[in-house]
Amino acid sequence: MIPPGRNVAARWARFTARRGRWIALGAVLFAAAALLLGSRVAGHLSHGGWTPTGAPSVTAEQRLADTFGTGSEHLVLVVRADGHTAERRVAAHGSALVRALRHDHRVAHVASPWAPDERRLRATDGAAYAILVRFHGSDSQVHAAGADVLRRTTGRHGPLTVTATGESAVVAETERLSDRDLRTAELIAAPVTFAVLLLAFRSLPAALLPVAVGALSVAGTMAGLRLLTSLLPVSLLALNITTALGFGLAVDYSLLIVARYREQRATGRSPGQALATTVGTAGRTVAVSALTVCLALAALLFFPLPLLRSLALASIMVTVLAAATTLILIPAALVALGDHLDRWDPLRAVRRRRAGPATTAHLWRRLAHCVLRRPLTTALPVLLALAALAAPLLGARFGIHDDRMLPPTSATARASALLRHHFDVAERRPAALLLPGYQVRTRPGPVADYARRASDLPGVRRVDAATGSYRHGRPVPPPPHIRPAAFATAHSTRLSVVADGDPLSPDGARLAERLRALPAPAPVQVAGLNARMADTTEAIVSRLPAVLATITATVFLVLLLLTRSLLLPLKALLLNALTLAATLGTVVHLFQEGHAPWLTGDIAVTHITDLTVLCLMFSIAFGLSMDYEIFLMARIVEEHRRTGDTRTATAVGIEHTARVFTAAALIVAVVMGALAASGLLALKTIGTGLAVAVLLDATLVRAVLVPAFIRLAGRANWWLPRVTARRGRCRSAGRP
Template sequence: MRLPGRRHSPLGKAPAMSAITRFVLRHRLLVVAFWIGLAVAGALAAAPATARLTTSFAMPGPAFAANDAIAARYHTGTEDPVVPVITVPAGQSVTDPVVADAVGRAFAAAARAVPGSRIVDYAGTRDPAFTTRDGRSSYALVTIPGFNPMTGTRAPAAIERAVRAASPPTWRVQVTGIQALADSQPRGRDPGVLVESLLGGLGALVVLLYVFASFLAVLPLVIAAVSILTTFLAVFGLTQVTGISQIVQFLIALIGLGVAIDYSLLVVTRWREERARGRTNRAAVQAAMASAGRAVVFSGLTVGIGLLALVVLPVPFLRSAGIGGVLIPLISVAVAVTLLPVLLDTVGPRLDWPRLRTESTASRGWSAWARLTVRRRGVAASAGVLALALLAAPALSLSVGEPRTGALAQSGPAHDALATLTGGGVPSGVLTPIVALADAPSAPAVASRLAALPGVVAAVAPASGGNRAAGTALVTVLPRDETSVPAGQDTVRAVRVAVAGDPAVLGVAGSGATTIDFAQDVYGSFPLMLTLITVATFLLLARAFRSPLLAAKAVALNLASLGAAYGAMVLIWQFGYGSRAVWGIPATGSITMWVPIMVFAFLFGLSIDYEVFILARMREGYDATGSTRAAVVTGIGRTGRLVSSAALILTLSFVAMATTPQTDIKILATGLGVGILVDATVVRCLLVPALVGLFGRYNWWLPVWAARVLRVPPSPLPTVPAAAPAHEPAERVPTGR
């Protein structure tokens, strides 16, 4: 039973936040100087920090161990090779001994063009798999040293020039390969992180002008700028002691923009509301921080918990992204609870002009929507669940890997070279060879055994071309299907099974083997990691809302939003229903292997932001009235516009992120953007009020024993319905049916 006259904060004890607010207001000059100093230092450190970010994708696993062993002996890795293609005039054949020798010399020039390269071709193997059906075209696999797929390489152009110079003028010389196809993709010019941030900031300004209808719109942007610059300063410090992935720069600039604005939006809106109630400016600041400020702290903690998914992974580049990424919400929270109240206390009233909109009353539209949703809560809940199920269903077909060649380029020289091969009966899988490291004497026998496997076009162990060193030999297996897609990965698994236990084989490498190991390392332990993060989030939210049921519902709906985001990525990118129309990129066939875990880490925390905003206000409303219906109407009426605006700002940030030329970043931005939109609409504005209405008084129940564990006041389950305010109908007591 609710205690008469007693008000409990929905997010814990007030004194801590009130003490922080009083401290920063007493020392406001020091606080402003502190953050200005950090922001200036961050502006100076942003460029050096970005330059120090690493592009390394090193990971544990047998494929990487094999790759390291090959690199130690051959000074090249096992990345997908550059593939030069020679086509001779009609009437000639690349299998003719004289022509074959000439083609071999031309391809050898390709290897010399990039010192340290190794080459596999028809001249070194005499295997017909390296020629087309008509006998007019032949190709070579040239693996270059020191290649990084994130930074790219100029090797394809250098190799093409070298082969062309060593070939008769009547021969046609082309170059293809995964990197060449990716480089020829129509990307446009990379606007850079700064330009993308400015685009996101301009979009946010438009939304903020609508929300505040005053010059207060600039205040959240100031908080975001300070947060982002300070985060870059912190990352610059981290780069001095550990490697940080280059992905972090996008996360800081764009996710940081959305998160910092979200937090500012919540606090400033509550400050305006308190002033509209007649409080003095100083009292309004303190009241806003005592309620909205605590919501910001809990929101930042939930984002941080989600990022633990990256920090605990055994993958260095993802772990570094998690370490760098966790700074975003933590620093944004620090700025929002220290600098923002100072600005509101000093310049806030002057910026709140011309005040075309006030917060004196809740939004009529959102309040009406909340009343309708509660009144038709069964229908609303069913519609929301059905919508989420339809959106999440494609996620069951999610496949991690790399985009297939058809998604990399649809025109250009590299595409034409690949068309020459595939038109001549050479499958595109040869662009992603599987490489086995074996003892030199046993290599021919190993190649013969692997050539007989299903899905294998050929397996060769040439003695030339830099394919033997230190008593070992490289066996190159040509798969029929690209190893970035499931059929090609099945071939990789078949190769591994075939050589398992063979002491003559020291390891199996290649991009396909790397993808399989990554998926196993990252996603194999995903259920356990998900369980730990879910439990931690549940405990945090149960304490925040003083309700196990609200916490459990929040976590469940968060996972549903995540499923919808995965489903959208599969539909738009893996199946291609949208990628071609928007970006001119056809179906990728799979989702870049690191993207799903990154989407989980950030979306899990970001979407709970809105749950905290809404449920904290509902809890506050219930503690004041004792009516679930009134709590829902108050919560949605007061936060509906805020949540929808915040979601729109985050979505605009992700739209800006999608302008980067890298396809994997576009996929990441799509997953995050769709997830936030679905979460703010279907989940928070439909399912949340409907389910709270369905659960009734059980939403607010916290047994005494659980309250002791969580160290918050208990909320006993009332035996009779609490009296509702005169303007709201009485709440029906659940019958248990």
Template sequence: MERFSGYVLRHKLLVTLLWLAVTCAGAFAVTQVTDRLKEDFAPPGSAARDANAAIARVYGSGGADKPLIPVVTLPAGQNVDSPQAKAALGKAFDAARSRLNARVVSYADAGDRRLVATDGRTTFGLVFPIQQTQGGESGEGGGRDGEGPDLSGPLGQVLRSELPPGSTVAVTGMAGLEEAAGSEGPSVLVETVIGGVGALVVLAFVFGSFLALVPLAIAVVSILTSFLAVYGITGVTDVNFMVQFVVALIGLGVAVDYSLLLVTRWREERARGHEGDAAVRRAMATAGHAVLFSAAAVAIGLIAMLVMPVEFLRSVAYGGMIIPTVSALATLTLLPVVLATIGPWLDRPRLRKEAGASRAWTAWTRMVVRFRWVAVLVSTAILAALAYVALGMNLGEPHSGAMAKSGHAYEGLTALRHGGVPSGVLTPVDVLLPAGADPARVAAELRGLPGVHSVVAPEGDGWRRDGSALVTVLPSGEGGTAAGKDTVKAIRAAAPPGAQVGGETAADLDFTDKVYGAFPLLLAVIGLLTFVLLARAFRSLLLPLKAVLLNLLSLAAVLGSTVLVWQQGHGSDQIWGISATGSIAVFIPAMVFAFLYGLSMDYEVFILARMREEYDRTGSTETAVVEGIGRTGRLVTSAALILFLAFASLAAAPIVEVKIFATGLGLGILLDATIVRALLVPAMVALFGKWNWWLPPWAARILRVAPSGGRHDRLGLVEPEVDGEAGEHGAHRVPLDALPERPSR
């Protein structure tokens, strides 16, 4: 790091011009990249994805595409069996079929009383708009990419024009309910600006000078450069639309965090009398290593998504790995140039100084060290309780009750429920039958399965094409419920040979099997990689092991918190006006784990690296804990608050799944910065004493790092060489400036 920082400071103009160029190019890429992002979520090679693609290819609709559910209520005195009313219903749905280019089924053509409510006046149908690509062919409809314009309004108008006077029509469906529930929310740009304003307030409090603007400037450079990289990747592979949220808001938090760490250490060096390039180089020698290892920890966490057999997770991982890499690069190259040139001028009026440790955090840490057993037991109990809640997580699409609370979609859902029609009809399951199969016979067999409300298999081109046939199953339970998933499993088991079962629930089941089936092995690999990385960083075996285990425990607690807030609704309704979702989207736990594993490790590196440094200086574990937290407590808290504000801004996004994802990240940062880093970590380090710093010579040779210190005691523990007066162990002391440069770790 010494040679690297020296090179950067010798080429200030070149570094500045390079970053200026890529930032300008990134500003252009931001305006173009959104149109190149995709919205497909299904894992490749899964049975459901293949089925959905085949259904969309042959019929142009269905499969993963959610149908419109028009709910018609006839005027008083008429019912669905009245000759005039039944004819009007048939004419209305025929008009919808022809005018909207849709595949339609209703009571008028199916004659199925399960499509009629208990009052006899209310009935519903299924309308699958046929999606068209630019070339005029039917799209594959494998996910959200296949969705066209919202036709619920035109559908209602077409039906009303043919129905008897006094009839009411309310068009519902999962897509309409989701849109109504998340119809309001700022854009990515607005969310980033909101997060940036919040970050500026925190930074102004931390620095008390114009230096507060520097981390934000580094964040702008990092975000724009990352968008440039994403723009380039979109020319090679598909990139999911979630990447724009990841780059903009996680990038804001990460870039500010890294900059905050280096700027804080630079101010400390200036307070000790170092100026100019010397202060920057000394800050880089310590904080630069922490930034480097933090970025590596984030990248290791995202390996979980890179190796998963799901394209959209891999594409989000690309963005997730780009932003910490670019942020670390900007922090280690551009930021030193800024600090060495205009840093002293910006460090005014210096309402806060970095001469000593925070009194408040020092006092807090002394109390934690004193009551270390109590702190460990209480914090572990809280995390374990939340982790236990995570065992009840239900993966799937949100329940209809968590969606809209007003509007036509809500009115249609309410009419169905009042009429005794189960809400599972909103999540139909399409079964594509091969040539030679008898649709009527298959429909009769599927109709007898438990959990099936009805099965429709009309004749005509909309349901018979190219020798194949399409059968649509209406389950009683929604796809996101345990009952709905069991129904899909039963349909798959009962389907004839060669049949393909599609729908979003089937895709979710395949996603869960593919992604989470190998997750334990993946956790082991990621944990091992992180252990090796941190063992090199801390020159210890116990500290990295504790860091990995605590990280996994805190992540389980985060998932439990997400279950409480969203699946069980303890907070979602009060904050966002969205009732308990009853389930969590299948991709969210994997994404929350991948991002939080690395982001929370940032704080572990920041804190333990400072503790390691203080222990090397003093030889006292308790002093290392108190001084380490005293020096980094405000830094970690401020960094966590900035990240939390970024995620809170992300939670304002109009998509429910993004809200849940942002909530998981925000809760994770809060839990990690409070219960874990401010309570459990210092208590455990104090509890283990000298064992924290244990690195036997054989391990040091394997890790290719210097041993932990001077002589070995009878336990084989290593005591450090320290500067100043005699320490608690009486180890030999050498002034800090006289010590040789520690090798880069």
């Protein structure tokens, strides 16, 4: 029986003990409703969202489409003919395909390689052709039309083989791979997680509890995402990321609760007493940890990118769900299981031939004492290793991944590679300069001068305008597909800027900034991928100081209240920054530079690091690192208040929590490692980065650097200004 008490922990423990059956029934009903609601969530998720809401480039593209009826294509059909097929026969079948597309009411424009003067849509070796398709409507209507056209047009058409790339094809392929990878991750993560828990707990019921809570959290995550899609567009990546995060956090929190309960029972306490103490200590730690993770993720809301905001809201939702599920279900299950919690160990026979269960805890304690005796000797090699891992971050080049985020073996990726290597891609996606309200027919001179100066900018191959074409500041004959009359209306003028290089790279963003800074004869708007990249970079960089300040301040306050110390929160932030730098440096080394392909698998090396992926990974990794920091520091603070001795408190804290947070980190690494097995470069990057972050944090940082720091700081660890300390003591004593 749970002893009477007025504190929240005792009341909650009594409530879950008395309502165990109702809680179990509620969990079953919740799981059924969540699975029903979330079963088709993938069809409601969106693609893109990496451009800031209301960005100048988006406004320019919309005005360009409204005024001139031009814009980027949504679909590119890559057509190849069988060997030795006559050109006339290829043109006949290809033109029939183009006519069918033009008769589709959803199609706004089709550019045919068999039209006169469209040499740009033919491969340089003459072996392939590109058909450009643009659709009417919103993003959802465009992608629905693109998916339908893909089904009808790709494949064999007489002597032609048609494959597809472009935005709509990439979206469709991303959806397919995301769904496949989610199933693969679940098949990998669940059994491996269960095996780790079985080794850690030595009991089948104890190992099953975290897995059950994790599965319930995943079901709730899918239902929550479905509800969130009715309020705002949610990125397609959210399903894989939040499912992995929710499962990992739920297992972590459950692991902490069950381990502390078993520890209390091992001291001879009754189930009621053990549960009340567990909820008051480990339960409080879970609540503080979830709050810290949510605060780290909430900082992403500062960025005006729909992609990051939707992922932040989805991740916050799943973190709250994981903590709530743990604090509701686990106490009720512990009471219901009673003495059966420690029975049915499938590995008992193996364990009898090995050392006892206390050996692991003693090893951690000996390691802690070793670090406490020689803090500098043990900490310096770790610091040097983390600095070496962080070094590649200095060479990071930030951009946005395009179709090369797909695995190279994908049919869409192969079509993209063919287009990139055998067509003049720069001609297909120029930047656009829009001069609204400018009448070039009455004032052609300023436009000609503006076009000449724009063509002389670094990275610009050619500028086309109503006054002609220009290269390196001089007029040149326009290409066959360029018609100068199409660059002007009665009220507006546009220029087309054909640029070399990748528009979604730092060089592409710099070119957009140069075009915006170039003096123009009228107010100018810049459209195109270069401008989108510049807007995204500016939105992230300009808000980065506010994001970092918010994360630092809020997490510092939470840790201040937890530890009643000024130095320990600063230590936590410093070590977390070191872990994150090492993690991001590892990601740059593996994915930007393409090292260790045996680890990363077959990926397209673009020599850029996706800026949006990096922001998301930073926030999640920061939250997970703080997760383990709170696991450890909560126990060290508890032991210090009990004994008053810093060295003893540190050693005992590591002894009792190291096995918990290393097992938790291993489970999260397994879950994220399953995500790293994805064929999508963004998911692979996030999964690998987060696995590296938690493993570094739970081993080198928590087991070595934390005790070394505490030993060197000595009594300063517990320093707090007198007024704040007095208020804290008054609150803990219940006085106003």
